[in-house]
Amino acid sequence: MAKVNGAIVVDIETCKGCDLCVPVCAENVISMSTEVNRKGYHYAYMSNPEACNGCTNCAVVCPDRAITVYRVKVAG
Template sequence: MAKVKGAIVVDTQICKGCEVCIPVCQEKVIAMSSEVNRKGYHYAYMKNPEACNGCTNCGIVCPDRAISVYRVKVST
């Protein structure tokens, strides 16, 4: 059976660092960067990419639509 592997892409220039995405990520994939974007906000990034299952929770709750979620089937 195929396993689903996920990945997120954060538009770092749109992300305001509100951290709404962090608690909805059950796999603890997302963290806040120590770097800032051009507006001075710390932005979200994939801290633990191998754990992402592509559930889309982070993309759904992002108020600025800064997170895109991708899913790929991986054969086991």
């Protein structure tokens, strides 16, 4: 069976830093930034990108639809 690598893209200007995506990430991929966006919110980012499996849990719980998930099958 092919392995799936995932990646997320966070729209940092839409993210309001609610932190809902961090605890639902079983792979501990997401953290909150120490920097802020134009609205003054700390935004989510991929702090451990190599661990992402593209499960989409983060995108499902995001109330602002600020997270897009991509999945790529790799041989392995």
